[in-house]
Amino acid sequence: xxxxxxxxxxxxxxxxxxxxxxxxxxxxxxxARAHNGYRIYTDEHLAYFICIREMMHGFxxxxxxxxxxxxxxxxxxxxxxxxxxxxxxxxNDKFICEQIKARFLQxxxxxxxxxxxxxxxxxxxxxxxxxxxxWDKIDLIxxxxxxxxxxxIFTQENIDEVLMIQTLKFAMLARxxxxxxQQIRKEMQELNFTDTNKFAALxxxxxxxxxxxxxxxxxxxxxxxxxxxxxxxxCFDV
Numbered sequence: 001x002x003x004x005x006x007x008x009x010x011x012x013x014x015x016x017x018x019x020x021x022x023x024x025x026x027x028x029x030x031x032a033r034a035h036n037g038y039r040i041y042t043d044e045h046l047a048y049f050i051c052i053r054e055m056m057h058g059f060x061x062x063x064x065x066x067x068x069x070x071x072x073x074x075x076x077x078x079x080x081x082x083x084x085x086x087x088x089x090x091x092n093d094k095f096i097c098e099q100i101k102a103r104f105l106q107x108x109x110x111x112x113x114x115x116x117x118x119x120x121x122x123x124x125x126x127x128x129x130x131x132x133x134x135w136d137k138i139d140l141i142x143x144x145x146x147x148x149x150x151x152x153i154f155t156q157e158n159i160d161e162v163l164m165i166q167t168l169k170f171a172m173l174a175r176x177x178x179x180x181x182q183q184i185r186k187e188m189q190e191l192n193f194t195d196t197n198k199f200a201a202l203x204x205x206x207x208x209x210x211x212x213x214x215x216x217x218x219x220x221x222x223x224x225x226x227x228x229x230x231x232x233x234x235c236f237d238v
Contacts, residue, residue: 058216
């Protein structure tokens with residue numbers, strides 16, 4: 001079945017300009033034109049548009065474009081693995097949040113030597129070593145150097161710093177703000193970790209944000225999986 005742009009726009013409650021934007025980005029299959037130059041959309045195009053709108057709850061338009069371009073190329077599994085990684089990354093964020101709660105609310109201190117490596121900090125907190133090195137480089141944390149080999153040396157206090165930074169980063173994202181180093185520096189000076197009630201409320205807001213993201217991601221993953229299934233089962237008249 002063929003459809004006019006205005007029909008799809010009304011169905012999805014978006015503008016025809018938005019439909020054209022998705023077409024210009026190359027994230028729907030090529031669109032044929034009628035003799036008068038009007039676009040001719042099909043059921044397949046509608047399925048792509050529905051998928052895009054569903055995925056936007058949990059993915060950026062850039063991420064959606066990356067995956068749907070692979071779908072158009074019939075590289076369905078590659079697209080689905082990308083979607084799966086987003087869920088894996090969010091699962092790691094949940095692990096980090098649990099470490100923050102254990103450290104600052106439950107006062108559980110990991111059994112580590114007095115001095116340890118960046119890789120140990122990474123395994124303990126769930127935060128990538130590359131991120132920790134970058135924070136150390138810009139003096140957000142204060143590690144020292146080994147006198148013999150110049151390797152970074154970290155302590156329990158450094159774990160506090162790393163988790164504090166990540167807490168503030170999560171909080172900024174939960175408020176819908178962009179992650180900004182200068183804002184992190186400012187809030188690190190203001191955050192009072194001894195105010196248990198206030199900190200517990202902050203963690204609760206982060207947990208709620210992660211839970212909402214999880215639901216949105218699952219919704220988006222289901223949308224792209226459904227689209228791939230429809231294509232593989234030849235559900236469209238093209």
